[in-house]
Amino acid sequence: xxxxDNDNDATVERGLTMTDLMHKYRVGQLVDLIxxxxxxxxxxxxxxxxxxxxDGGQSPQYRIKSxxxxxxxxxxxxxxxxxAHRTFND
Numbered sequence: 001x002x003x004x005d006n007d008n009d010a011t012v013e014r015g016l017t018m019t020d021l022m023h024k025y026r027v028g029q030l031v032d033l034i035x036x037x038x039x040x041x042x043x044x045x046x047x048x049x050x051x052x053x054x055d056g057g058q059s060p061q062y063r064i065k066s067x068x069x070x071x072x073x074x075x076x077x078x079x080x081x082x083x084a085h086r087t088f089n090d
Contacts, residue, residue, distance in 0.1 A: 023051050023060045023077065030083035031064065033075065042068040045083045 025031055030045045049072055052061035059076040066073075 022054065023062070025062060025077070025080065025082070027051065030085055031062075031080040032083050033064070033073075034079050034081060036079070041073070042066045044068060045085055046073070046080075 025048050027048050027050060029048045031048060032044075033041050033046055035041075044066060046064040046066045048062050049065050050063040052063060052074060054060045055076075059078045061074055061076055062080065063072050063074050064080070
């Protein structure tokens, strides 16, 4: 087997997809949803459930879940910030 030509090839060989390379956050990380007047959302932390492709060249998207809501949300990366907490219990 030939060595990879660049870092992107090596990353793909380790099982990551192009979608993984485009996202700032990873599945399982805790994030906070930036408040917005245009949506009603639970306060507190959300867990990244899955990575979604960017919609029409826009910001990458994520499926997130709050413990205080029964449903999941799909939000743009620009609507999220990394939570200072590592787990829901913090």
